[in-house]
Amino acid sequence: MHIVVCIKQVPDSAQIRVHPVTNTIMRQGVPTIINPYDLFALEEALRLRDKFGGEVTVLTMGPPMAEDSLRRALTYGADRAVLLTDRFFAGSDTLATSFALATAIARISEVYGKPEIVFTGKQTIDGDTAQVGPGIAKRLDLLQLTYVSKIGKLDLDGGSIEVERRAEGGVQVLKTRLPVLITMLEGTNDMRRGSMKDALRAARAEVVKWGAKDAGIEDMTKCGLRGSPTVVKRVFAPGGRTDKAEFITFTDKTPIEFGDELVEAIFKRQPAVEDDLIKHAHEFAAY
Amino acid sequence: MIEERFDAIVIGAGMSGNAAAYTLASRGLKVLQLERGEYSGSKNVQGAIMYASMLEKIIPDFREDAPLERHLIEQRFWMMNDRSVTAMQYRSDDFNEDKPNRYTIIRSQFDKWFSSKVKEAGAIVLAETTVTELMQDAYGKVIGVRVDREGGKIMADVVVIAEGVNGLIGQRAGLRDAPKPDQVALAVKEMHFLPSDVIESRFNIKGDEGVVIEAIGTLSQGMTGMGFIYTNKESISLGIGCLISDFAKTRISPAKLIEDFKAHPAVAPLIAGSEVKEYAAHMIPEGGYKAIPQLYGDGWVVVGDAAQFNNAVHREGSNLAMTTGRLAAEAIFQIKSRRDPMTKENLALYKKMVDDSFVMRDLKKYKDMPALLHTNSQNFFKTYPELVAKAMENFVRVDGTPKVEKEKATFKAWRAARGIRGLVGDVVKLARAWN
Numbered sequence: 001m002h003i004v005v006c007i008k009q010v011p012d013s014a015q016i017r018v019h020p021v022t023n024t025i026m027r028q029g030v031p032t033i034i035n036p037y038d039l040f041a042l043e044e045a046l047r048l049r050d051k052f053g054g055e056v057t058v059l060t061m062g063p064p065m066a067e068d069s070l071r072r073a074l075t076y077g078a079d080r081a082v083l084l085t086d087r088f089f090a091g092s093d094t095l096a097t098s099f100a101l102a103t104a105i106a107r108i109s110e111v112y113g114k115p116e117i118v119f120t121g122k123q124t125i126d127g128d129t130a131q132v133g134p135g136i137a138k139r140l141d142l143l144q145l146t147y148v149s150k151i152g153k154l155d156l157d158g159g160s161i162e163v164e165r166r167a168e169g170g171v172q173v174l175k176t177r178l179p180v181l182i183t184m185l186e187g188t189n190d191m192r193r194g195s196m197k198d199a200l201r202a203a204r205a206e207v208v209k210w211g212a213k214d215a216g217i218e219d220m221t222k223c224g225l226r227g228s229p230t231v232v233k234r235v236f237a238p239g240g241r242t243d244k245a246e247f248i249t250f251t252d253k254t255p256i257e258f259g260d261e262l263v264e265a266i267f268k269r270q271p272a273v274e275d276d277l278i279k280h281a282h283e284f285a286a287y
Numbered sequence: 288m289i290e291e292r293f294d295a296i297v298i299g300a301g302m303s304g305n306a307a308a309y310t311l312a313s314r315g316l317k318v319l320q321l322e323r324g325e326y327s328g329s330k331n332v333q334g335a336i337m338y339a340s341m342l343e344k345i346i347p348d349f350r351e352d353a354p355l356e357r358h359l360i361e362q363r364f365w366m367m368n369d370r371s372v373t374a375m376q377y378r379s380d381d382f383n384e385d386k387p388n389r390y391t392i393i394r395s396q397f398d399k400w401f402s403s404k405v406k407e408a409g410a411i412v413l414a415e416t417t418v419t420e421l422m423q424d425a426y427g428k429v430i431g432v433r434v435d436r437e438g439g440k441i442m443a444d445v446v447v448i449a450e451g452v453n454g455l456i457g458q459r460a461g462l463r464d465a466p467k468p469d470q471v472a473l474a475v476k477e478m479h480f481l482p483s484d485v486i487e488s489r490f491n492i493k494g495d496e497g498v499v500i501e502a503i504g505t506l507s508q509g510m511t512g513m514g515f516i517y518t519n520k521e522s523i524s525l526g527i528g529c530l531i532s533d534f535a536k537t538r539i540s541p542a543k544l545i546e547d548f549k550a551h552p553a554v555a556p557l558i559a560g561s562e563v564k565e566y567a568a569h570m571i572p573e574g575g576y577k578a579i580p581q582l583y584g585d586g587w588v589v590v591g592d593a594a595q596f597n598n599a600v601h602r603e604g605s606n607l608a609m610t611t612g613r614l615a616a617e618a619i620f621q622i623k624s625r626r627d628p629m630t631k632e633n634l635a636l637y638k639k640m641v642d643d644s645f646v647m648r649d650l651k652k653y654k655d656m657p658a659l660l661h662t663n664s665q666n667f668f669k670t671y672p673e674l675v676a677k678a679m680e681n682f683v684r685v686d687g688t689p690k691v692e693k694e695k696a697t698f699k700a701w702r703a704a705r706g707i708r709g710l711v712g713d714v715v716k717l718a719r720a721w722n
Binding site: 017031075193194195196197199200203204 | 291325326411412413415416434435436437438439440441480564
């Protein structure tokens with residue numbers, strides 16, 4: 001069995017800094033990680049391989065430094081890593097990205113064997129669109145199972161797979177034919193710790209590097225900025241709140257004085273609360 | 288299955304580990320470096336000042352691509368009390384040279400770069416891999432390491448232990464004792480982000496020029512300790528460290544110390560309006576010459592902070608780490624070239640090389656300094672700074688008091704605080720420790 005897992009190297013969103021003066025995102029020096037959702041897909045793929053045999057190929061598109069995330073995937077136990085990197089890919093939106101990845105997967109099928117399953121995470125943490133997985137499925141004419149929470153029965157001979165899919169209001173149990181594209185939900189498994197053997201192999205492995213031509217892409221107008229109708233107009237951090245909290249000091253006051261002052265301060269700022277309270281007080285009195 | 292075998296395993300990817308791994312790999316040895324953090328630098332904390340000449344001996348053209356912040360053209364020594372600073376300052380345009388002598392660096396970035404060089408040199412670097420113990424044969428010879436991964440038994444001719452100040456592996460294997468509380472300092476540090484032009488105007492510098500401030504005095508509240516302020520490109524590193532035994536005794540919280548330091552009237556304007564984006568704490572070896580443990584044995588050597596290599600007087604730690612890492616590697620390479628085994632006898636070469644280098648000679652020079660400063664910390668870190676501040680104020684303030692009386696008042700204050708014998712004694716002790 002051959003499984004292809006698409007991963008993406010993303011900035012660690014927990015460590016992104018905003019420039020204190022210009023309020024723009026400081027990309028420099030932000031550590032990168034494998035998109036956390038992709039790890040659930042990768043672990044699921046590794047489990048299937050361990051059970052049924054075969055190979056797992058990880059694929060990413062990105063700058064040369066994206067090799068780090070591929071090597072990490074190899075450390076977890078993936079068998080092969082393919083890096084799709086070319087200046088033509090710079091500035092790709094989800095349309096151009098799914099085109100490039102789909103073409104590369106078609107090429108992978110020719111070189112390393114046709115995959116029964118293509119995995120992606122449900123979405124990335126930097127783009128959050130959840131469009132690339134379905135985009136790949138459409139272009140490769142694969143059936144697609146999105147937001148999968150559990151892989152059920154896989155019947156390689158019969159060519160079918162059964163999964164649980166989280167949907168609004170419940171869980172769907174779905175069965176479909178192979179080959180299939182699956183986007184995995186978070187929390188479905190725990191990523192393994194690669195063995196020493198895998199770690200050493202990963203450190204030495206050659207990552208396969210393909211430019212656009214190597215991946216079999218002929219129409220460059222579908223790549224990168226040119227192939228991307230989405231335009232990012234501005235990236236910014238929302239400004240802080242302008243209204244400041246008012247502080248009331250407790251020192252040298254009796255609790256009653258402090259309470260009076262507190263209530264007064266609230267009424268001063270929210271006269272409606274005071275009116276409301278008085279109204280209800282009358283009602284209570286009448287009662 | 289036959290276990291994979293390496294010429295050398297380096298435990299740790301800090302300054303000493305990277306220096307050792309790079310030197311070994313670039314001489315063609317088969318090297319495995321193991322780092323418990325996510326990447327080299329993820330666990331490493333330093334002020335940080337990097338000394339060029341020690342790195343030049345390892346990577347001569349490091350300036351081409353190493354991430355350096357600012358080269359230092361000015362050093363300020365501050366003696367502080369709660370309200371004042373008495374300063375000595377050395378600034379020289381000679382430090383604006385082609386190949387500057389000292390740089391501020393940010394370790395997480397610098398170490399990543401250093402680690403990329405180690406990989407380029409041919410070493411296998413495995414991060415997120417913790418060595419759990421040294422494997423020893425029946426005779427106690429170290430023959431490899433065990434790590435926290437499945438199938439994690441790896442053999443090597445020699446293990447370079449570069450595991451840092453609180454290295455548990457060497458302690459567990461009985462190669463050395465845990466550092467004592469009066470041999471290690473705890474330093475806390477914050478990174479204050481400011482635009483580069485603000486930093487340049489506040490510190491009176493331009494371009495890539497940088498300033499170092501080192502401060503002693505009442506900021507350590509009588510404990511043996513020191514504060515520092517270093518300029519990076521777009522941030523200021525600010526911190527303070529004191530002996531752990533002093534923290535234990537006084538029960539003062541390090542967080543409180545750094546807050547007070549930041550609020551000091553001479554410090555607050557330097558960092559005003561900054562945004563703290565990082566804070567860190569780390570231990571620093573302070574035991575000096577007398578705390579240095581056994582450095583080598585059958586199948587192992589220990590380098591850097593793990594071996595207490597730190598010059599507390601000159602605030603040199605990372606360059607001693609780099610140098611001992613490099614020397615250990617050179618010794619191993621020599622032994623290997625002669626096709627000799629990595630026995631205790633042969634690895635004594637490393638100790639000899641360290642003894643002959645500036646590392647041991649400097650540490651030996653100051654061998655009595657830790658004991659002196661640690662036992663008289665009240666005098667050196669509280670009483671004298673207060674006296675100096677009082678003397679300076681008497682000297683500077685003009686209020687119609689005759690100068691003779693002012694000088695008398697100053698002298699009286701000094702005598703009252705320490706007594707003539709105490710004053711002379713302190714001078715003699717300090718002079719002796721210096722020599």
